[in-house]
Amino acid sequence: MTDDEQKGGLLDQNGYPITNLPERGFVRKVADWASSRSMWLLWYCTGCGAVELPPCFTSRYDMERYGIGPMATPRQADILLITGYLSVKTLKRVVRSYEQMNDPKYVFGHGSCTIDGGMYWDSYATIKDVGLYVPVDIYIAGCMPRPEAIFHAFEKLQVMIGKGEAVGWRNYKENYQFFRGNQDKVFKRGPNWALEEPVLK
Amino acid sequence: MVEDSLDHTKAMDPLKGDYKPGSIKLEGALERIKRLIDGVEVEARSIKRGVIKVDPKLKDLVLKNLKEMGFDHFVLLTCIDLIDEDRFELVYHTWSYGTKGLIMVKTTIDREDPSIGSVVPIFRPAITYEREIKEMFGVDFPGNPRLTQFILEDWEGPPPMRKDFNALQYSVERFGTDIRYPKSLPPHLLNDGGDDNE
Numbered sequence: 001m002t003d004d005e006q007k008g009g010l011l012d013q014n015g016y017p018i019t020n021l022p023e024r025g026f027v028r029k030v031a032d033w034a035s036s037r038s039m040w041l042l043w044y045c046t047g048c049g050a051v052e053l054p055p056c057f058t059s060r061y062d063m064e065r066y067g068i069g070p071m072a073t074p075r076q077a078d079i080l081l082i083t084g085y086l087s088v089k090t091l092k093r094v095v096r097s098y099e100q101m102n103d104p105k106y107v108f109g110h111g112s113c114t115i116d117g118g119m120y121w122d123s124y125a126t127i128k129d130v131g132l133y134v135p136v137d138i139y140i141a142g143c144m145p146r147p148e149a150i151f152h153a154f155e156k157l158q159v160m161i162g163k164g165e166a167v168g169w170r171n172y173k174e175n176y177q178f179f180r181g182n183q184d185k186v187f188k189r190g191p192n193w194a195l196e197e198p199v200l201k
Numbered sequence: 202m203v204e205d206s207l208d209h210t211k212a213m214d215p216l217k218g219d220y221k222p223g224s225i226k227l228e229g230a231l232e233r234i235k236r237l238i239d240g241v242e243v244e245a246r247s248i249k250r251g252v253i254k255v256d257p258k259l260k261d262l263v264l265k266n267l268k269e270m271g272f273d274h275f276v277l278l279t280c281i282d283l284i285d286e287d288r289f290e291l292v293y294h295t296w297s298y299g300t301k302g303l304i305m306v307k308t309t310i311d312r313e314d315p316s317i318g319s320v321v322p323i324f325r326p327a328i329t330y331e332r333e334i335k336e337m338f339g340v341d342f343p344g345n346p347r348l349t350q351f352i353l354e355d356w357e358g359p360p361p362m363r364k365d366f367n368a369l370q371y372s373v374e375r376f377g378t379d380i381r382y383p384k385s386l387p388p389h390l391l392n393d394g395g396d397d398n399e
Contacts, residue, residue, distance in 0.1 A: 089354045122369035124361045128376045187355045
């Protein structure tokens, strides 16, 4: 990443772009509180971490206690849970699904593979750091994380939304050049890629 | 030995009657190949497993004869990078339902500009195996009708299954692992000759 690619954006201590927290009015705060208790989780499985999702959905841990339910399509989902390692081919599909989701949208990096590659640290086909390609709101460490850890992340996300801190989706739009530049380094967008460059309204 | 093995077929045959009129026991098949074709090395490793080492030019003839003798299930095609000998070894696995035996036909080709004729006219399932080996090892198969891009999407590097391909170095260059963890990668691993790919 050079200075030219990063025009005026804020960076954190590791060199990742961050965004300012927006001012919220009273209505926005109420709406955030309400939406944090009614979320759809995109049923999308990228790696072995998907085996932890059925216990979350079903009666043992019962995700619906938190107002979170599974959703089949990205256009109706709020949360993208990246469950495990991402190969280059899968990353392409993840980015495409992520761009189809409506705002506000939140990304979980689930498992150590999403943080630094995990056991695929020297693989030629697996990306190492999801945060370079899509903005991740919460990482869940572990190989694999148990459903309790996933619920801990859900609770934390609800708190973050209530405080207005879960702004990964704004970050993606404000610092699109950073994420797009990293994406272009590892895969090519086809001619039928549906979405144009996102605009922050 | 050939005649001796012929009457054994019916007892081993899971289907009604003869599965294939010409199917014979594994040792008999190896013996027949040795008699028919000059310059092949045969070895029976057990009653169910045999190896035929053959020149690349004669491998079509060997495979055709094996198919006629009942070894008509093309199990798989593998490639081995013999980097010390500067050769690629290709192994064609054929299975006979009549004798329940596996025969491996092994042949080696040069590692520089590797190319070997396709066996698709004999065994059609070889299309996909040859596609994979073309992508993973860079071996060309003239005669294969479908040598297109297979698994690796948007790939720009060298064939990744070759032993001189350094996966760690490639992943650092391509995925930028050192952006976040510049000191976490031990430098001696980066200069390693790719031994950890095995």
